[in-house]
Amino acid sequence: MVLSVSLLISCGGKEEKKKENFSYEKPSTTEQAAPTAEAAPPSQRVDLTNKGVGPIKELVLPADIDQAMATQGEEIYKKMCTACHRPDKKFIGPAPKGILERRTPEWIMNMILDPEDMIQKDPLAMDLLKEFNGAPMANQNLTEAEARAVLEYFRTLK
Amino acid sequence: MKKIFKTVTGFLAIALVFTSCNNGESKSKSALSSNAAEKVYVAPGEHDEFYAFVSGGFSGQLAVYGLPSGRLFKVIPVFSQDPEKAYGYNEETKPMLNTSHGFIPWDDSHHPDISQTAGELDGRWVFINGNNTPRIAKIDLTTFETTEIIEIPNSAGNHSSSFVTENTEYVVAGTRFSVPVPQKDMPIKEYKGNFKGALSFISVDPKDGGMSIKFQLMMPGFNYDLSHPGRGKSHGWFFFTTYNTEEANSLLEVNASQNDKDFIAAINWKKIEEYVNNGGGTKMPTNYAHNVYSDETHTATSTMIKEVLTVNPLDVPGAVYFLPTPKSPHGCDVDPTGEYIVGNGKLSANLTVHSFTKMEEAIKNKKFDGEAYGIPILKFEDVLAGSVVQPGLGPLHTEFDGKGNAYTTFFISSEVVKWKLGTWEVIDRKPTYYSVGHLMIPGGNSRKPFGKYVLAMNKITKDRYLPTGPEVTQSAQLYDITGDKMELLLDFPTIGEPHYAAGCPASLIEGNSKKLYKLEDNKHPYAATSDAATKVTRNGNEVHIQMAMIRSHFTPDNIEGVKVGDKVFFHVTNLEQDYDVPHGIAMLGANTSELLIMPGQTETFVWEPKEVGVWPFYCTDFCSALHQEMQGYVRVSPASSTIPLSWTLGEDF
Numbered sequence: 001m002v003l004s005v006s007l008l009i010s011c012g013g014k015e016e017k018k019k020e021n022f023s024y025e026k027p028s029t030t031e032q033a034a035p036t037a038e039a040a041p042p043s044q045r046v047d048l049t050n051k052g053v054g055p056i057k058e059l060v061l062p063a064d065i066d067q068a069m070a071t072q073g074e075e076i077y078k079k080m081c082t083a084c085h086r087p088d089k090k091f092i093g094p095a096p097k098g099i100l101e102r103r104t105p106e107w108i109m110n111m112i113l114d115p116e117d118m119i120q121k122d123p124l125a126m127d128l129l130k131e132f133n134g135a136p137m138a139n140q141n142l143t144e145a146e147a148r149a150v151l152e153y154f155r156t157l158k
Numbered sequence: 159m160k161k162i163f164k165t166v167t168g169f170l171a172i173a174l175v176f177t178s179c180n181n182g183e184s185k186s187k188s189a190l191s192s193n194a195a196e197k198v199y200v201a202p203g204e205h206d207e208f209y210a211f212v213s214g215g216f217s218g219q220l221a222v223y224g225l226p227s228g229r230l231f232k233v234i235p236v237f238s239q240d241p242e243k244a245y246g247y248n249e250e251t252k253p254m255l256n257t258s259h260g261f262i263p264w265d266d267s268h269h270p271d272i273s274q275t276a277g278e279l280d281g282r283w284v285f286i287n288g289n290n291t292p293r294i295a296k297i298d299l300t301t302f303e304t305t306e307i308i309e310i311p312n313s314a315g316n317h318s319s320s321f322v323t324e325n326t327e328y329v330v331a332g333t334r335f336s337v338p339v340p341q342k343d344m345p346i347k348e349y350k351g352n353f354k355g356a357l358s359f360i361s362v363d364p365k366d367g368g369m370s371i372k373f374q375l376m377m378p379g380f381n382y383d384l385s386h387p388g389r390g391k392s393h394g395w396f397f398f399t400t401y402n403t404e405e406a407n408s409l410l411e412v413n414a415s416q417n418d419k420d421f422i423a424a425i426n427w428k429k430i431e432e433y434v435n436n437g438g439g440t441k442m443p444t445n446y447a448h449n450v451y452s453d454e455t456h457t458a459t460s461t462m463i464k465e466v467l468t469v470n471p472l473d474v475p476g477a478v479y480f481l482p483t484p485k486s487p488h489g490c491d492v493d494p495t496g497e498y499i500v501g502n503g504k505l506s507a508n509l510t511v512h513s514f515t516k517m518e519e520a521i522k523n524k525k526f527d528g529e530a531y532g533i534p535i536l537k538f539e540d541v542l543a544g545s546v547v548q549p550g551l552g553p554l555h556t557e558f559d560g561k562g563n564a565y566t567t568f569f570i571s572s573e574v575v576k577w578k579l580g581t582w583e584v585i586d587r588k589p590t591y592y593s594v595g596h597l598m599i600p601g602g603n604s605r606k607p608f609g610k611y612v613l614a615m616n617k618i619t620k621d622r623y624l625p626t627g628p629e630v631t632q633s634a635q636l637y638d639i640t641g642d643k644m645e646l647l648l649d650f651p652t653i654g655e656p657h658y659a660a661g662c663p664a665s666l667i668e669g670n671s672k673k674l675y676k677l678e679d680n681k682h683p684y685a686a687t688s689d690a691a692t693k694v695t696r697n698g699n700e701v702h703i704q705m706a707m708i709r710s711h712f713t714p715d716n717i718e719g720v721k722v723g724d725k726v727f728f729h730v731t732n733l734e735q736d737y738d739v740p741h742g743i744a745m746l747g748a749n750t751s752e753l754l755i756m757p758g759q760t761e762t763f764v765w766e767p768k769e770v771g772v773w774p775f776y777c778t779d780f781c782s783a784l785h786q787e788m789q790g791y792v793r794v795s796p797a798s799s800t801i802p803l804s805w806t807l808g809e810d811f
Contacts, residue, residue, distance in 0.1 A: 079677065082689040083708040083733045092711065093810070134783045138709050141674075142737040 042127035043094040046102045051122040054110030065155050071151030080140040097157040112147040159526045178594040195646040200227040208600050209662050211284050213267045215655025217460050228650035236295045236304045237265030237288040241751030251459035254369045257309050258445045266290045271662040277324035277389045277605030282667030283367050285320040285329045287499040290371035292316030302673045307742030309446040312339045312356040318385040318398050330359040336379035341556035349407040349779050353379035370573030373467045378531040389605050390496030392514040394428035399490040406477045421480035429477040454681040456759050472532045482538040487546045489555035502553040544582040549575045559609030567594040588644045602663030612637045615656040673737040684729035689713050694805045708733040709782040715790030719803035731760040742778030752778045767794040
């Protein structure tokens with residue numbers, strides 16, 4: 001069911017761009033997303049209380065950004081994440097830019113460290129899977145320290 | 159009329175007896191079966207207690223099964239190409255099958271043996287011989303991949319191989335067919351006295367398992383059939399059965415069965431090693447391939463070696479003796495203590511067991527019974543420990559349970575016979591279905607057998623399974639050997655010919671099994687370990703596509719500027735860093751197999767497009783919910799085209 005909904009969404013999305021071509025069922029966006037319709041798509045939803053599901057229960061970020069850690073995080077991000085994520089625009093998955101204004105640090109870390117569990121148990125992660133055409137986030141087996149460095153890099157993306 | 163009545167009642171009586179017999183039998187059989195079923199049942203999600211590495215014989219591969227369930231986990235390609243895994247098809251593994259005769263895509267894999275430390279299985283590597291074009295392969299038990307193959311020069315029908323000494327100092331490769339050394343153009347009938355039998359001792363690097371031929375012992379031109387190392391007290395010796403001591407070159411089934419006794423050759427390899435280390439031996443020009451696969455470059459390299467060190471046994475006094483053994487002995491098996499050497503005389507009524515202690519004594523007292531080509535022959539009676547009298551027909555192989563019992567297969571009478579070391583009495587016999595060759599007890603050819611099961615490997619199955627036309631499967635049968643009597647538990651089909659097997663407690667191996675290759679360790683020259691590293695470059699008519707893959711796309715997935723007549727290399731890196739997320743790739747019209755690429759690995763296939771058009775490629779391994787979306791196109795333009803190379807993914811580039 002999830003798959004069929006997402007397929008419809010993706011079909012619709014593509015067709016919208018190719019107006020000059022043959023068009024097959026082009027329902028409006030609100031129609032497709034009817035069951036879970038909300039004003040903002042899940043990627044833009046702001047939820048600063050949900051910590052997600054996974055190994056990270058509590059993470060308090062210091063006020064200042066650790067620049068060295070952020071640089072290290074950027075390197076890791078380039079190697080391990082860019083196959084699916086661009087820093088500032090939607091690609092296979094959502095852009096991390098400004099993510100700390102929408103998500104808790106714990107939620108971000110859990111999504112990196114245990115995406116399998118998140119997309120099965122966390123309602124927001126489940127919605128994101130639908131928004132992103134059913135493409136589940138890959139577990140790149142980052143260590144907790146590596147994920148923490150990537151998070152620090154995300155803090156620099158504003 | 160009376161007579162007819164009698165006959166009818168007679169029939170009825172017989173029928174009744176048969177019926178009741180059948181009933182009784184099927185009843186007890188089913189009770190037994192449910193008991194057997196419990197013993198081999200491994201519940202879904204549970205793991206087996208043992209690994210069994212079962213050779214594929216003429217398939218050239220090595221299959222990994224679990225025991226007691228008999229479930230097949232993996233077929234490891236060794237000597238034969240495997241399109242499923244691209245082994246021998248992708249550019250990286252083609253060099254693994256290189257030989258002095260060129261690329262050879264097949265061999266006959268026979269005797270797997272697990273590496274040992276202090277005479278016990280250590281679970282690091284499996285060695286296996288290629289029989290036809292003589293080779294020894296090594297399989298790494300962290301990746302379950304073939305990582306090294308060494309060709310054996312001066313050898314033919316590499317059969318008394320690939321058994322390891324008790325600290326894996328050496329893996330041996332003995333020739334079954336003697337040949338002219340060096341090879342030359344000569345009349346076949348001049349074989350006798352002129353051909354040689356090379357026994358090769360390949361040293362194994364204790365750190366990385368790297369193989370190199372330390373020396374070749376140039377023995378008389380007999381057939382060296384099987385071998386096993388001494389262990390414990392006989393460590394330092396190696397024993398080889400011989401047949402065709404007649405040195406016949408034609409109609410061997412008659413002409414090589416003339417002598418009452420052939421020999422077991424006892425080789426003191428420590429003595430020869432010392433001789434060689436002190437500069438002994440003769441370097442001989444030759445040509446053989448040594449192929450090594452690297453887990454860092456994910457690529458094999460093949461090196462041709464031009465020289466081998468040969469040793470004439472007569473130059474090392476006291477290193478080689480012949481033990482007379484009736485009659486055309488096949489298996490040559492040494493018990494866990496190292497005292498008993500069993501010669502399984504194929505055409506002999508009795509099984510012959512030699513005593514290592516008595517052999518040493520006879521050598522000390524120089525009690526010889528003549529010589530063969532200068533090699534002393536010991537007296538049969540002086541070395542004989544005992545005989546198992548008329549245990550069956552056509553003995554082939556023996557393994558041990560570590561509790562003082564030996565188990566021998568009988569090919570002609572299709573049975574496994576359990577007998578006692580020392581008293582030589584037969585304790586039990588059980589039929590096999592049918593024509594059993596080797597048998598295997600995990601660790602059964604080491605100092606420490608795990609005597610819980612014996613696996614018998616059968617050549618013929620006839621009526622045992624649903625028929626599949628003229629060609630039917632061969633099989634393995636599992637017996638419980640914990641009691642006095644053996645109990646048949648399970649009967650399962652195998653790949654190819656299950657020639658021999660090596661078994662090992664899973665606990666020795668499973669913890670070391672690698673889950674993925676780390677991207678940061680990938681040193682493949684054409685790896686694209688991140689999206690930023692993907693590119694397409696042209697060098698004359700060679701086009702190199704450095705592509706990345708992750709759920710569920712290829713980067714790039716649209717490529718233009720390729721021309722008819724180009725040689726297009728797809729170097730594809732799997733960017734996943736999670737366990738069990740391989741991806742595949744196949745290109746329409748490419749004259750090769752798919753690639754199946756493990757996380758962090760890079761593999762390459764070559765495509766030479768012959769027609770203009772837009773040709774698709776796609777992921778062949780169902781990797782994710784969007785697997786069907788994992789595809790791409792290459793535009794092929796005419797040879798004269800000026801369209802520049804370009805590569806894109808979505809609208810991002």
